[in-house]
Amino acid sequence: MPKESSRRRQLIAQSLCAAVLLVSGLHAQAQTTVFRVTAIPDESPTELARKAAPLMRYIEAQLGNGVKVEYTPVTDYAAAVEALVNKKVDMAWFGGFTFVQANVRSGGKIIPLVQREEDSKFRSVFITADPSIKSLADLKGRDVSFGSQSSTSGHLMPRNFVLQAGLSPEKDFRRVAYSGAHDATIAAVAAGKVQAGALNISVWEKFVTEKKVDADKLHVFYTTPAYFDYNWSVHADMPAAQREKLKAALLNLNRDTAVGKEILDLQRATRFVPTQADNYKGIEAAARSAGLL
Known part of the structure; x- marks a missing residue:
């Protein structure tokens, strides 16, 4: 009997210890x-x-x-x-x-x-490596890349100003591409996959400052008006x-x-x-x- 009692007390003590640890863990998670x-x-x-x-x-x-x-x-x-x-x-x-x-x-x-x-007072820029492209009108018949379709500065507002210039991307561009991101648009233009691309001015300026683009090759030919x-x-x-x-x-x-x-x-x-x-x-x-x- 004494051995059974001792064993029972030991089991109770272990159970209590486990319960305390569980409560402490739950309390820590709650915190x-x-x-x-x-x-x-x-x-x-x-x-x-x-x-x-x-x-x-x-x-x-x-x-x-x-x-x-x-x-x-x-x-x-x-x-x-x-x-x-x-x-x-x-x-x-x-x-x-x-x-x-x-x-x-x-x-x-x-x-x-x-x-x-x-x-x-944010802006977008259109870039190209083609010296014959000097305005939005020159995008007619060209391959042009935007960024993500849901991008403000890489698609919506550049498209808005293209429309205001009297061009419809789907009708007047030879091909409309979507790179997915601003840096990918720069890469697509630099690689010659498209003749021009639109992206936000902040990313473009960062790439220029960090010398990640060849400024003698790629250049901005149009900067949009400002928007939020x-x-x-x-x-x-x-x-x-x-x-x-x-x-x-x-x-x-x-x-x-x-x-x-x-x-x-x-x-x-x-x-x-x-x-x-x-x-x-x-x-x-x-x-x-x-x-x-």
Whole structure:
């Protein structure tokens, strides 16, 4: 009997210990909230991850309270839209058109928090290696590449200004191609796969500055008028306190600190400024006019 009693006490003690460990583990899990962030894939996956890393660390530090911030890549623009609309992620980096798509898709429940100062006067460029192409009119009968079909600066707005110039891409270009991303458009033009391509001015200037393009071979022949573009957006169901905390964290980034300078340089931003849904009415109008929405 004493041996049985001792064995019973031992089993009870082991069970209690296991229960304590289980409760502790569950408590630790409950304390760790994962905050997921994504971005439209307008550049290569490695470049997007490089740009995201320091920003994710900064947001994690700003949110505090045991929140873990994770960058969640997506395969295409549509996936970024669906991820935020369906609350699979908490925040997304959208172009103007993808913001409009998400806002329409969600019934007006996507809130743009901030944009880069540069996004209030964003532009696209058309590039070529062909010296005979000097204007949009010269694109008639040529092979032309846009970026992703859902890209604001790589497709929607360049198409909008082509239409305003009296050309229809499907009727007047020999072939319309979609590279999927701005850097891929540059590569397609450089390789001679198309005679011209449209992309956002920020990526083009980065490639020129970093000497990733042969400036003697490739050149800009048309720059569009300005329009509103990229922003950081969240779902309206996010608690207002967290939304304001995020917005303040992004607005507080500045070049006077090492962290701020690193993040802003990678985001190709002077600083972040507040934005609002009404800023993107022009994008929505252009999309509806082009039959893309």
